[in-house]
Structures are given as structure tokens and as C-alpha cells.
Amino acid sequence: MEEILTYEDAYQELVQIAQDIENESVSVDVLAVKVKRASDLITFCQTKLKSTEAEVNKIIAQMEGSSGR
Template sequence: MSQELTYEAAYNELQLIAEEIEHEAVSVDVLAEKVKRAAVLIEFCQQKLRATETEVNNIIKQMENNKGTEK
């Protein structure tokens, strides 16, 4: 992929893969390839969510610390 993958793009691709598999639109010949791609996308999304959670928690802590020093 030449452009950077975003969470939204990864999630949308995962949805498409899931739909193809659920509706048996994937041939047996490419099923393993689709499952491997899904695994990569899932890991990417999990990492993005963890990083975002950490960042949000840090911002909240920073806000709480600033609030305490304003008194």
C-alpha cells in the first residue's frame, strides 16, 4: 500500500472481507489470503485503539493536573 493506512480504511476493509466470507463470495483458493489480510488489519486496528486510549488517558491526566494547579 503506497498511502498510509487509516483506522477507518482498515475497518472498512475488514467489513468487506467479513461480508465476502459470510456470503461465501470468496473462493477456497483465496480464502487463506483473505484471512491473513484480516489478521493484519485486526492487529493494526487494535494497535491504533491502544495508542488512542493511551493518548486520551494522558490528555485527561494532564487536564486533571492543570486543574489542580489552578487553585
């Protein structure tokens, strides 16, 4: 079963990865895996933010269009 990732979950995981790297609690063997996961999470978050912004702008445009009638 595929995990459904939310923005909040992705953000929290990114924070944890960053803390682990800053605290040097990530071994060299795992570092590349963590950095790759962080890259994937950043891409996910950026995409989610852009789609949310587009949806909000669409709703606002519809509201403005309907109030002008």
C-alpha cells in the same frame, strides 16, 4: 509509495472481507490470503485503539494536573 492506512479504512476493509466470506464469494484459493489480511487489519485496529486510548488518558491526566494548581 506506502499506503497510509486509517482506522476507518481498515475497519471498512474488515467488514468487506467478512461479508465476502459470509456470502461465500471468496474462492478457496483466495480464502487464506483474505484471512491473513483480516488478521493484519485486526492487529492494526487493536494497536490504533490502544495508542489512542493511551494518548487520551495522557491528555486527561495533564488536564486534571493543570486544573489542580
